Amino acid sequence: MLEDYANLFIKSIFIENMVFAYFLGMCSYLAISKTLKNGVGMGFAVIFVLTITVPLNYLIYEYLLVDGALKWLGPEYAKLDLSFLSLIMFIAVIASMVQLVEMIVEKFSPALYGSLGIFLPLIAVNCAILGGSLFMQIKDFSGISEAAVYGFGSGVGWFLAIVAIAAIREKIAYSNVPAPLKGLGITFIITGLMALGFMSFMGIKL
């Protein structure tokens, strides 16, 4: 049992890395990776929000939206299939959760808010967050704990990616890049090479 969770965790970090395998969350990945400090802040915020929203959306999908999910209301609801609403529900949950998390963090931990605060509003429109929930819908997890492990794992994968690229970008500022490639261009190419590196994890059988 524990083994399955460990497998899922490793798989979501390395083999199905949000950035390198699916290109999710590329916008904030490119925009906020100019310095390592901001990269780390954004990375933690993503881990935090993914770990909360994926299991939450799992519950909503499983008990409200999926075909026959409303059985618990009574037999006449058993035929309802509301899964076409999943997109709207997921984004609503994410937007409101982000707002809530921001308020809670601000109230109880001003220090954490100081470092995460400015990144939290950005997260509502980070594709990695919605992507996590949509992948959860496709993958058909058997329980909420699996969904939570998956959310946490993909968050850690995203964190790794942004920290790595931020560190590389800090160094690359000192090297002699051809002028048209400066900034965006070279970042794309480096990300491509890193993604090639990450593909080597695909050989791992879990």
Place this chain on the structure above:
Amino acid sequence: MRLRNYKINKKKSKNKPLFLFIGKNSEPLFSKKNKKLLSDPLDDNNPITVQVLGICSALAITVQLKPAIVMTMSVIFVMACSNVIISILRNLIPNRIRIIVFLVVISSLVALVDQFLKAYAYDVSKELSIFIGLIVTNCIVMGRLEAFALGNDVWKSFLDGIGNAFGYGVILILVAFFRELLGSGNLMGFQVIPDFIYDMGYENNGLMLLSPMALITVGIIIWIQRSRNNKLIEEG
């Protein structure tokens, strides 16, 4: 002070739309300025390579030309409609909750596209899997709503939406074209590289089918674009 107030008032009244759909009737529908709205995003102000918006969903679906074209059409539909809707509502939306209003409008439109594709083009919708859904968080839609539709009249916003969606599509289709051509020798699923070239020893470059090559292809497109147009080069 009074003078300034007067000026602001004057400006406001000037911007008031005469009619819901077409702001100032004095301007022809395809004036130079409006044409620029349509053509700028294709090159100098491209949403992907210059504004850096909407990369998230752009890259994963460029292995073949067909899903890329379907994706482009969906984005054109969503952007044009959402820009028009937000532009109609722009004077009614309270500033503080505008992001949520955007999200509601966009996600209903995307759900519409999603259901439509599931009904009429099931294969392609299977192939695109979650990426149609991810148009919701595609920064390009949100970014244009925030930057343009919230402050311009309906017709202009419509043109801006179409223009930016095309700019997005151009990059998508370019990347998909090269990846499919070099990676599998096909275009739109038909073989285009004749057999005798294969007989002479040509081989498909399997690397182009892997996801990292999408990033590198976009990197090269940016390189070419910026060396053609020096204004776009970044400092530092």
